[in-house]
């Protein structure tokens with residue numbers, strides 16, 4: 623059964639908006655959808671975050687929605703959590719609101735870096751992965767979202783002016799293996815996320831990139847899929863293409879079959 627476990631309906635800001643997400647999921651034969659709005663974070667006032675102090679209400683609304691749709695589609699309630707070593711307390715606050723079905727950990731390092739002193743691509747990627755590695759030592763998360771999202775940041779030179787430098791995932795191979803081993807030990811899943819790939823419809827931009835996916839397969843990790851939809855039309859993005867793909871397809875099927 624198809625499942626999409628990473629969506630941003632902005633349930634607190636616009637409760638009716640989620641209806642479009644659910645309708646799109648049903649259209650694509652998705653039997654389970656998980657809401658994963660962003661946790662409140664003091665360094666970000668992004669409009670799609672759960673406002674501070676409203677995480678409990680978000681969870682309650684999500685559960686109510688799940689009841690309303692029971693028998694039609696399974697609705698899970700999750701949350702996307704930003705890991706940065708200086709902000710672990712904010713993750714803990716969000717998680718104290720109750721039991722979430724899916725707890726995605728994200729290294730959104732672009733929210734934290736020093737604009738006055740921009741790192742190189744290679745240093746930025748390294749730090750994002752180091753943060754993820756620390757996150758996977760904690761017992762809080764069920765999956766790692768968009769593991770190599772820093773590849774998108776490299777393309778946002780106006781908003782996040784990093785210093786260009788060569789980037790090769792293999793420089794971080796040992797660190798990525800360590801992340802995967804931590805994840806395996808905690809039963810965490812690795813997310814296949816087409817958010818960056820969707821608009822140009824180019825699977826070479828999918829997270830994680832192919833060689834990292836293959837590495838995860840050799841480490842016997844389990845996978846999940848999340849469109850990272852910020853609008854209803856993105857629910858289930860690129861699912862059909864991913865299912866047919868020689869690398870992503872088998873990983874995705876192992877998730878759809880569980």
Ligand SMILES: [Zn+2]
Nearest residue numbers: 702728767768
């Ligand atoms: Zn994210």
Ligand SMILES: [Zn+2]
Nearest residue numbers: 628630702850
């Ligand atoms: Zn997201």
